[in-house]
Amino acid sequence: MNLRGLFKSADNVLEGSPNKNDGTGKTEEKSYVYECPNCKSMLTRQGVREHDYSCPECDYYFHISARKRILMYADSKSFDELMAGVESENIIGFPEYDQKLLDARKKSGEKEGVVCGRITIGKMPCCIFSMDANFMMGSMGTVVGEKITALFEYATRQQLPVIGVTVSGGARMQEGMLSLLQMAKVSGAVKKHSDAGLLYVVLMTNPTTGGVEASFAMEGDIILAEPNALIGFAGPRVIQQTLKKKLPKGFQRSEALLKCGFVDDIVRRIEQREYLEQLLLLHGGRAQ
Amino acid sequence: MMTKYDRVLLAREKERPTAGNYISNLVTHFVEMHGDRRYGDDRAVIAGIGLLEDEAVTLIGIEKGHDTKEKIECNFGSAHPEGYRKALRQMKLAEKFHRPVICIIDTAGAYCGIGAEERGEGQAIAENLMEMMMLKTPVISIVIGEGGSGGALALAVADEVWMLSNAYYSVVSPESCANILWKDTNKAAQAADALKLTATDLLEMSVIERIVEEPRQYQYDIQNDIFYGNLKKDLLGKIQALESLDVEQLLENRYEKYRKIGRNNRVTI
Numbered sequence: 118m119n120l121r122g123l124f125k126s127a128d129n130v131l132e133g134s135p136n137k138n139d140g141t142g143k144t145e146e147k148s149y150v151y152e153c154p155n156c157k158s159m160l161t162r163q164g165v166r167e168h169d170y171s172c173p174e175c176d177y178y179f180h181i182s183a184r185k186r187i188l189m190y191a192d193s194k195s196f197d198e199l200m201a202g203v204e205s206e207n208i209i210g211f212p213e214y215d216q217k218l219l220d221a222r223k224k225s226g227e228k229e230g231v232v233c234g235r236i237t238i239g240k241m242p243c244c245i246f247s248m249d250a251n252f253m254m255g256s257m258g259t260v261v262g263e264k265i266t267a268l269f270e271y272a273t274r275q276q277l278p279v280i281g282v283t284v285s286g287g288a289r290m291q292e293g294m295l296s297l298l299q300m301a302k303v304s305g306a307v308k309k310h311s312d313a314g315l316l317y318v319v320l321m322t323n324p325t326t327g328g329v330e331a332s333f334a335m336e337g338d339i340i341l342a343e344p345n346a347l348i349g350f351a352g353p354r355v356i357q358q359t360l361k362k363k364l365p366k367g368f369q370r371s372e373a374l375l376k377c378g379f380v381d382d383i384v385r386r387i388e389q390r391e392y393l394e395q396l397l398l399l400h401g402g403r404a405q
Numbered sequence: 406m407m408t409k410y411d412r413v414l415l416a417r418e419k420e421r422p423t424a425g426n427y428i429s430n431l432v433t434h435f436v437e438m439h440g441d442r443r444y445g446d447d448r449a450v451i452a453g454i455g456l457l458e459d460e461a462v463t464l465i466g467i468e469k470g471h472d473t474k475e476k477i478e479c480n481f482g483s484a485h486p487e488g489y490r491k492a493l494r495q496m497k498l499a500e501k502f503h504r505p506v507i508c509i510i511d512t513a514g515a516y517c518g519i520g521a522e523e524r525g526e527g528q529a530i531a532e533n534l535m536e537m538m539m540l541k542t543p544v545i546s547i548v549i550g551e552g553g554s555g556g557a558l559a560l561a562v563a564d565e566v567w568m569l570s571n572a573y574y575s576v577v578s579p580e581s582c583a584n585i586l587w588k589d590t591n592k593a594a595q596a597a598d599a600l601k602l603t604a605t606d607l608l609e610m611s612v613i614e615r616i617v618e619e620p621r622q623y624q625y626d627i628q629n630d631i632f633y634g635n636l637k638k639d640l641l642g643k644i645q646a647l648e649s650l651d652v653e654q655l656l657e658n659r660y661e662k663y664r665k666i667g668r669n670n671r672v673t674i
């Protein structure tokens with residue numbers, strides 16, 4: 118759970134801007150030039166957006182919101198959100214949690230840390246959940262657990278595949294053990310969905326750690342990762358502090374996990390939509 | 406009046422009986438099974454079969470060790486992925502041979518290290534959660550000391566979870582919690598209060614089903630016949646009750662038990 122620093126880049130120029138453009142403020146966008154944090158190329162907001170929120174020069178990935186992520190994959194106007202209104206309460210009376218929830222709602226523009234719904238990709242229907250790094254570091258409390266569990270139950274009833282996009286620092290400590298047990302609760306619903314012969318594809322993004330990595334992120338039939346995403350159970354800082362030695366280069370990154378056999382493929386952001394479409398097709402997906 | 410943090414410290418007391426002590430006091434004819442058939446044998450996890458009175462049961466315990474040599478051998482009770490996979494292998498055998506499973510948990514958390522990560526600590530825990538949710542045989546887990554986060558939960562998806570009266574079970578250690586929230590590990594006692602991690606708290610929140618009273622705090626004799634005798638009787642009673650259910654009912658009850666956690670927010674779609 119010691120992951121504070123990892124999320125700093127979530128406050129980047131693409132997020133939380135008042136210029137919420139749907140093709141409107143384009144002139145302003147073009148003139149807005151900034152530097153890629155990785156390769157230092159000068160980028161325009163529009164250019165980055167057209168490249169699925171990655172740097173066209175070096176493929177550096179900007180954090181994107183849960184909702185933008187879904188819209189990136191979904192056929193136009195196909196997103197039908199489920200459980201949109203569910204909000205967390207300070208369920209165990211944890212100090213400062215009420216304020217943190219208010220801040221998180223403001224920062225993310227979402228009611229909770231996961232957005233769920235139905236979409237079609239290439240006209241093939243599926244369920245999707247997408248976590249939001251701007252909502253308390255994508256942490257999983259009872260509402261996140263409940264929404265994902267209910268989505269799997271719904272998908273099982275509707276005989277639909279599930280696509281899950283993860284970004285998380287783990288279980289949300291402000292809800293104590295009730296958060297931790299969400300790991301078991303979601304796992305039960307995943308298992309029922311799996312036993313019904315239905316497909317579950319996970320896409321892990323930077324970072325996916327802690328109780329989320331140690332539950333539904335690692336329970337997909339097919340597990341994908343974005344390049345260079347941090348993926349692990351214990352956070353690297355905690356491991357470093359424990360071992361008191363430097364960690365190997367590339368440790369806990371997608372490429373290392375691929376080598377160790379824990380992810381099936383690494384998929385560049387710009388190719389993800391098509392990749393998911395192909396997987397649905399290969400698992401009997403039929404255009405609606 | 407004992408604070409929550411006092412109990413955390415008691416749960417970590419070096420004199421407390423370990424999983425191995427429970428196993429030797431609860432069952433006879435114990436046969437230990439090593440190895441996960443994948444990579445190695447994690448000494449942090451003891452697994453095997455024994456007779457609880459005349460009932461064959463599978464026992465899985467996270468062992469902290471007694472002396473320095475033992476403690477190092479079992480990594481102070483922090484399991485590698487191999488430990489969780491060893492446990493799962495024994496649970497699948499228990500399912501096959503219709504044996505109930507008793508898990509005895511005492512861990513500060515899963516092992517935090519390079520090898521553990523490279524061999525999929527998270528994946529191993531995730532697989533246990535998924536399999537244990539639907540394991541077709543009764544499972545009872547007892548937290549006897551520390552119940553440290555995912556490393557404890559990986560053996561605590563059960564029909565019933567019991568806790569010793571001075572054990573704790575928490576999403577995060579109070580020290581890390583204080584460090585993350587207030588950048589001050591000295592505020593661990595406040596964090597312990599906020600986390601609601603004691604047996605009494607968790608019974609109230611339906612996270613656990615039963616509190617096992619400890620005689621004279623942790624300082625009970627490792628061979629305390631009355632303590633282990635009562636525990637054995639309670640286990641047998643509960644196992645009989647669980648075995649009287651048909652498997653579908655057992656699994657539905659288990660699923661519903663976890664399904665209700667956080668029920669204030671239960672939604673229907």
Ligand SMILES: [Zn+2]
Binds near residue numbers: 155156158175
């Ligand atoms: Zn760049």
